[in-house]
Amino acid sequence: MLALTLHIMAVSLGLSLLAVGGAIAVVPEVYRLAVEVNGWMSPARFAELYAISQFAPGPNAMILALMGWEAVGGGAGGWLAGLAAMAAFVGPTSVISVFAFRSWAARISPAKQVLIRTALLPLSVALVASSGVLITLSLGAVPLVLGVVALVAAASAATKAHPLLLMAGGAAAGAVASLI
């Protein structure tokens, strides 16, 4: 259990250092490591946990806590692993952030900041889009899934509908479909 928790923390730390553009940008890598490399969960279970993490309040990084929680199989050990995974994800990067803000980061000229953000934007967009595609594929290309994905994608791109409302709509559609 201890060895597994340390392994989870190491994975989480590695992921945090790759989170350029935010926690949401590492979701494809969380998937690759948790499902494909370490076999901690099935693709469908990953998609479920991602949905649960988005349905709870807090930063996007919450999927990391659930990754740790699930990897040790929930229970008391799961709670510890979840907290440990989160500590490893935010601790070292926060230290980097404090040092960077104290020294060089605040001295990047505003023009250069804009340029760097412009250059990083297509990476972030590609990683967010990849997350959407990977989660869709892991649920299986059944009509219900594809329909909900398409409707919610269109609604969130074109309207200001609240994410929670759209997720509740998806849940309702899924529950009704399972009863028919």
Place this chain on the structure above:
Amino acid sequence: MTEEQERLTPGALFRLFLFVSVQSFGGTLPFARRELIERRRLLSEAEFAEMLAIGQILPGPNVINMSAALGDRHAGWRGATAAVAGMVVVPVLIVMALATAIGAVTGFAAVQGALLGMAAAAAGLLLGTAWRMAGPMRRARRALIVFGAVFGAVALLRVPLALVLAAAIPASLALHGVFRRG
């Protein structure tokens, strides 16, 4: 931060960011913005934008990077620790409690169906978010090349992210002229 402005204690920083995090459904950014700029007036709109920009460039979650830096400004390392703890500890406990509660009822077909639908909606939200984020770059040829390469490598070829970033970050910075002098 101006000199006259109050310095928050670690306890106050913890409570401030706890208040932000527990109401953050669907992303922390709008809630952090409202609390830090509009209600508490700890940052101006321009300061917030600059801190967020740097938080995005640095590795790690954006708003958490920002909360660490803001905590440090007010109360040093203890302040940074308190701010980050406020952002994550309670949400982690909530999300694990939620997963535990859902796990207790997954035997029901309707719950299974609801989870499937919710996960599909979460995937749809990611695609919609990507579309909205892409607003400024939909007609920018260089950005679309970078987008296509990264998307292909990550979603289709499943290349490890470290390799993708090691190639794509310098390439995109160079393509956008960040290394040019002046």
